[in-house]
Amino acid sequence: MGSVGIVRSTANLVVVDAPAFTATTIAYPAVPAAALPRIPVKIVYDAERKALVVAVQYSGTGTVPDIHRYASSGSAWSTLPTTVPVPNMGDLAPTLNGKKLLVTSGATLKELDLATLASGVSTIAPLLVSDRLDRLAVANDGNAIVSTELFGNCCTETFRYSVADRVFSLNPSFLGLPNLAGSADASLLVITQNGIFPSQAVYLYNASTSTLGPPPSN
Numbered sequence: 001m002g003s004v005g006i007v008r009s010t011a012n013l014v015v016v017d018a019p020a021f022t023a024t025t026i027a028y029p030a031v032p033a034a035a036l037p038r039i040p041v042k043i044v045y046d047a048e049r050k051a052l053v054v055a056v057q058y059s060g061t062g063t064v065p066d067i068h069r070y071a072s073s074g075s076a077w078s079t080l081p082t083t084v085p086v087p088n089m090g091d092l093a094p095t096l097n098g099k100k101l102l103v104t105s106g107a108t109l110k111e112l113d114l115a116t117l118a119s120g121v122s123t124i125a126p127l128l129v130s131d132r133l134d135r136l137a138v139a140n141d142g143n144a145i146v147s148t149e150l151f152g153n154c155c156t157e158t159f160r161y162s163v164a165d166r167v168f169s170l171n172p173s174f175l176g177l178p179n180l181a182g183s184a185d186a187s188l189l190v191i192t193q194n195g196i197f198p199s200q201a202v203y204l205y206n207a208s209t210s211t212l213g214p215p216p217s218n
Helices: none
Strands: 038-045 051-059 067-072 084-086 089-094 100-105 109-112 119-124 132-138 143-149 158-162 168-169 179-182 188-192 201-208 211-215
Touching: 038 089, 051 089, 084 168, 100 132, 109 132, 132 179, 143 179
Parallel strands: 089 132
Antiparallel strands: 038 051, 051 067, 067 084, 089 100, 100 109, 109 119, 132 143, 143 158, 158 168, 179 188, 188 201, 201 211
């Protein structure tokens, strides 16, 4: 893949058969009526373990956002998911080795075990002007790009986060309400800016060079 952050000699390649799931409905756990309605934040499929990880926020009061993990037996999904509450949850993404789930929670980036949702190490971000961490996406160079959120301000900082070293590095560009998404091979992350007039440039994170910036002009 040409990514400097990956040591291929120590990697464990996991290959799984294509799943053959039938269409079905999976129920959420019960919560107080005052917490409803639910707002799904993100769904992650753990192909190695045949599990769905569902992040949920609530529009009502008195209920902390949850992460649910539903396991599949091959013929049915668990009816009682493993559930972990995450205060001030913003976003989540699995690491490339399939071992951890990275979750933004206020000013903290939390690590959860992807197989059990057991809590691991938490790292506090060195926020400058922002109130909290927001979106994140993981690249195949061993880094994640993490955006921030600040109500009432057009532009906030973004960070590059070393998954192995658990270190935040401030990116030089301040972006406006950024959303992040990655290519299928995680070699390229796309960062869009929202809620700003006039429209702002889309930024790209290139994992082969570990650089973030606007795309080159033609």
